[in-house]
C-alpha cells in the first residue's frame with residue numbers, strides 16, 4: 398500500500414495568521430488519521446517579498462502549534478531548475494508565449510473593448526482575462542523585444558493548451574468549492590484565460606511550481622483553502638500537459654474576520670505570533686478556528 402503524502406505549503410511573504418493555523422492543523426490531523434507523511438514546503442518564488450526572517454517565523458509558529466513535519470523542507474527558491482525544465486517542455490510544445498503588455502496597457506486595451514458595451518470576460522477571481530494581442534505577435538518581434546531586454550511574462554496559450562488535451566479531465570474533491578461543489582469535478586481551465594506561467598527573472602509562477610513540486614514530492618493529498626478551488630483547474634491542465642500524477646484535493650473553508658473578509662497578512666491581530674505573545678495557548682488557537690485540541 399502506498400503511504401499517503403500530505404503537505405502544507407505557506408508562502409514566506411508574511412506571518413502566519415489564524416487562517417494558516419487552521420489549514421496547517423487540519424492538514425496535519427488528516428495526515429495522521431490517514432497514517433500518512435506530512436511535508437512542509439516554503440513557497441518563496443517571490444524573492445523580493447519573502448525573507449529568511451519570515452520563514453523562521455513560520456517554523457516557530459508551526460512548532461509551537463504542535464505541527465511536526467519531515468526534514469528537509471523544500472524551499473522553492475532553491476529549485477528553479479526544476480521549474481525551468483517544465484517551462485521548457487511547455488515552450489517546446491509551443492503552448493506558451495511571452496506577453497509584454499503592462500498592467501496599464503492591459504487596462505486600456507480592455508476599456509477599449511468594453512467601450513462597445515460588451516463586458517470583457519473575467520476569471521473566477523474577478524480579474525479580466527488577458528487579451529490576445531501579445532499572443533498574435535510574430536516570432537521575430539517576440540525575439541527582438543526579449544533581446545532588447547523588455548519586461549515580459551510567459552503565459553500559457555490556453556486555447557492551444559486545451560487543444561493538446563482534448564478530452565475532459567477531472568479531479569476528486571473531498572472538501573468543497575465555493576458553491577458546495579464536491580466529488581468528481583470537471584476542470585474548466587479555460588475560465589482563467591492565458592495565465593502567467595513564469596516571469597522574465599523567475600522561471601515559474603505559483604501554478605507551475607505547485608504542480609511540479611507536488612509531483613516531485615509524491616504528494617497524494619492536497620489540503621488547502623477554498624480560495625484555490627478554481628485554480629485547481631489550471632493545475633489539472635498542467636498535470637495533463639506535463640504527464641504528472643494527480644493528487645486528491647480537499648479545499649477547506651476559509652477563516653474570516655468579523656466582517657466576513659478573508660484574513661490578510663497585514664492584519665496583526667489574528668497573527669499567530671501576536672496571539673502567542675498576548676498569552677494564547679496552542680489549544681486556544683485550535684478552538685478559535687473550530688478544531689478539537691489536541692488535533
Ligand code: GLU
Nearest residue numbers: 406407408440607621625
Ligand atoms: N502558497 C500558497 C498560499 O500560501 C498555497 C499553495 C497550495 O497549497 O497549493 O496561499
